[in-house]
Amino acid sequence: MSVSPFAEHTTRLTRSLINALVSEHDDAALASRVREIAADLSAAAEDPSVVEIRDPMRPRSRFRLDLTPASSARNPIAPPLEIRHRVRGAAEDDGTAESYADVVLPLQYQGPPGRVHGGIVALMLDQVLGDAAHASGLPPAFTRELTLTYDAGTPLNSTVRVSGRISRIEGRKRFMEGEITADGVVTARARGLWISPREQSAPASSRS
Ligand SMILES: CCCCCCCC/C=C\CCCCCCCC(=O)SCCNC(=O)CCNC(=O)[C@H](O)C(C)(C)COP(=O)(O)OP(=O)(O)OC[C@H]1O[C@@H](n2cnc3c(N)ncnc32)[C@H](O)[C@@H]1OP(=O)(O)O
Numbered sequence: 001m002s003v004s005p006f007a008e009h010t011t012r013l014t015r016s017l018i019n020a021l022v023s024e025h026d027d028a029a030l031a032s033r034v035r036e037i038a039a040d041l042s043a044a045a046e047d048p049s050v051v052e053i054r055d056p057m058r059p060r061s062r063f064r065l066d067l068t069p070a071s072s073a074r075n076p077i078a079p080p081l082e083i084r085h086r087v088r089g090a091a092e093d094d095g096t097a098e099s100y101a102d103v104v105l106p107l108q109y110q111g112p113p114g115r116v117h118g119g120i121v122a123l124m125l126d127q128v129l130g131d132a133a134h135a136s137g138l139p140p141a142f143t144r145e146l147t148l149t150y151d152a153g154t155p156l157n158s159t160v161r162v163s164g165r166i167s168r169i170e171g172r173k174r175f176m177e178g179e180i181t182a183d184g185v186v187t188a189r190a191r192g193l194w195i196s197p198r199e200q201s202a203p204a205s206s207r208s
Pocket of ligand 1: 173
């Protein structure tokens with residue numbers, strides 16, 4: 001289900017409000033930002049039908065109603081994670097289907113100074129690996145195990161790439177792997193196991 005421009009606009013403004021709360025330590029400056037954002041929120045709510053967004057997030061067909069705190073365009077606590085799909089080609093040329101997202105994390109996702117919080121790193125990798133686990137119309141599967149290695153700080157305020165792919169499938173089990181890179185350097189790696197519940201995996205288990 002696609003998100004209306006009004007809902008997405010309101011989500012973006014709410015993200016701005018969250019950002020103001022963690023950025024402005026002076027109440028007068030904070031109050032000024034709050035007034036601006038409140039005015040923008042009210043203006044859009046006057047007539048939701050005329051709200052337009054120049055660069056809306058693309059609705060993803062394999063995720064009909066995304067309300068997750070990881071990637072929903074209508075959930076302001078979610079990082080602005082727009083997941084795309086591709087086949088790794090040219091350089092690697094291994095033909096692996098991959099899910100990936102290029103994302104900039106603002107201050108509200110900070111852990112150590114200047115770095116993305118490790119839990120947010122895990123959240124994004126869980127989501128992108130979970131998305132990749134559902135490639136090719138595979139039946140629903142849940143994260144059973146997720147192992148993270150934090151190799152280096154993941155920077156705030158600059159584009160990082162979150163990627164995930166299936167490494168192998170054994171019956172109901174999908175073994176996943178992925179990483180986050182910043183300027184081409186790996187900052188975190190993930191390995192995980194997604195399992196399709198017995199009742200939902202009849203076609204998959206008959207293949208095993
Ligand atoms: C969420 C998807 C919904 C579908 C949506 C469709 C479209 C989606 C599009 C895009 C999706 C993006 C969405 C991302 C969402 C983000 C991820 C989350 O937040 S998920 C929530 C957190 N996770 C849970 O809540 C799971 C909780 N756990 C469970 O419910 C169960 O454990 C479950 C269903 C996962 C498995 O239950 P069992 O009872 O079937 O499992 P047993 O029988 O113990 O294990 C199955 C096999 O796996 C082996 N196994 C277990 N652990 C293993 C391990 N660590 N290594 C190797 N094998 C292992 C076992 O030995 C067994 O093998 P043998 O069949 O006997 O051969």
